[in-house]
Amino acid sequence: MAILTQLQSKRLLTSTELAARFSVSIRTIYRDIRALEQAGVPIVTEEGKGYSLVDGYRLPPVMFTEQEANALVTAEKLVLVNRDASFSQRYSDAVTKIKAVLRSGAKDRVSLLSERVAFEQNATESLTSHYLSSIQVALTHLRVINIDYYSPYKDETTSRAVEPFALINRVGESWYLIAWCRIREDYRLFRFDRIRKLEITNQSFAPHQMDLEEYLANYRSKF
Numbered sequence: 191m192a193i194l195t196q197l198q199s200k201r202l203l204t205s206t207e208l209a210a211r212f213s214v215s216i217r218t219i220y221r222d223i224r225a226l227e228q229a230g231v232p233i234v235t236e237e238g239k240g241y242s243l244v245d246g247y248r249l250p251p252v253m254f255t256e257q258e259a260n261a262l263v264t265a266e267k268l269v270l271v272n273r274d275a276s277f278s279q280r281y282s283d284a285v286t287k288i289k290a291v292l293r294s295g296a297k298d299r300v301s302l303l304s305e306r307v308a309f310e311q312n313a314t315e316s317l318t319s320h321y322l323s324s325i326q327v328a329l330t331h332l333r334v335i336n337i338d339y340y341s342p343y344k345d346e347t348t349s350r351a352v353e354p355f356a357l358i359n360r361v362g363e364s365w366y367l368i369a370w371c372r373i374r375e376d377y378r379l380f381r382f383d384r385i386r387k388l389e390i391t392n393q394s395f396a397p398h399q400m401d402l403e404e405y406l407a408n409y410r411s412k413f
Contacts, residue, residue, distance in 0.1 A: 193219070193223070196208060196211060197233070197241060198243060201242055202236065202239060202240045203240050203242070204241075205220065205223075205240070208241075223235075223241060231247070232247050254288055254292065256296045256299065256300070259296065259300050260300065262285055263285060263303055263304050263307070264307050265281075266282060266285045266304070267304075267307045267308060269281040269282075272359065272365070273318045273364045273365060274319045274320060274321065275319070276320045276323035276324070277322040318364050318382060319364065319385065322357070322382070324388060325354055325357065325367055325388070327390065328354050329356075329357070332353075332394050332396075333390050333392070333393065333394060333395075334352070334372075334394070334395055335352050335353075335369070335390055335391065336388070336389040336391060337349070337350050337352060337385050337386075337387065337389075338350075338385070338387040339384055339385055341384070348373075350371055350372070350373055350380075351371075351372045351391075352370060352371050352372065352378070352380070353370040353372070353398070354367060354368075355368045355377065355400075355402075355405070356402045364383045365381075366380065366381055366382070367379070367382065368402075368405060370395075370398065377405065
């Protein structure tokens with residue numbers, strides 16, 4: 191069941207990844223995959239790549255342990271002090287669904303914990319954007335975004351067509367979008383609270399041939 195849950199969480203998983211995740215041998219993974227197949231679970235084996243589930247196959251809702259629910263409720267408090275309203279709302283909605291599948295006794299204990307955990311935030315600060323959810327969708331669907339972006343240094347607002355690459359945040363501060371700016375022909379950082387207007391277009395772009403760690407290492411070397 192644990193392997194099946196992992197297979198539902200990613201499009202493709204290798205036997206090496208599964209063996210490392212559960213601290214067992216690869217041979218054990220092979221055996222358990224065969225057991226799942228014999229039980230009627232539609233597992234696709236891609237030679238040299240790994241395992242996946244037939245598209246559309248899902249288990250019934252998973253029951254969370256009380257400790258897992260506690261961790262998610264605690265994380266909710268941390269999310270609520272972030273600076274984007276859309277992220278806070280979506281996460282709270284998800285945690286509500288998680289609470290719904292808990293047994294009654296666990297629900298009471300999780301509610302108590304929720305009342306006794308807090309992360310402090312500067313009282314003068316408020317949420318500064320509501321773009322995170324939209325930008326996340328554009329990033330994962332490889333869609334170009336049109337933005338009107340304000341620069342306080344030049345006191346002007348410019349229109350940009352950008353390819354979203356990654357998102358970064360320091361707790362309690364504004365979110366930043368790392369994106370390839372088609373006007374500047376380079377990667378740029380855009381603060382969410384300086385985006386005056388945002389539109390997700392139907393125009394797609396090719397995946398960026400760089401990972402986030404590589405970008406950050408290059409950024410730190412420059413600045």
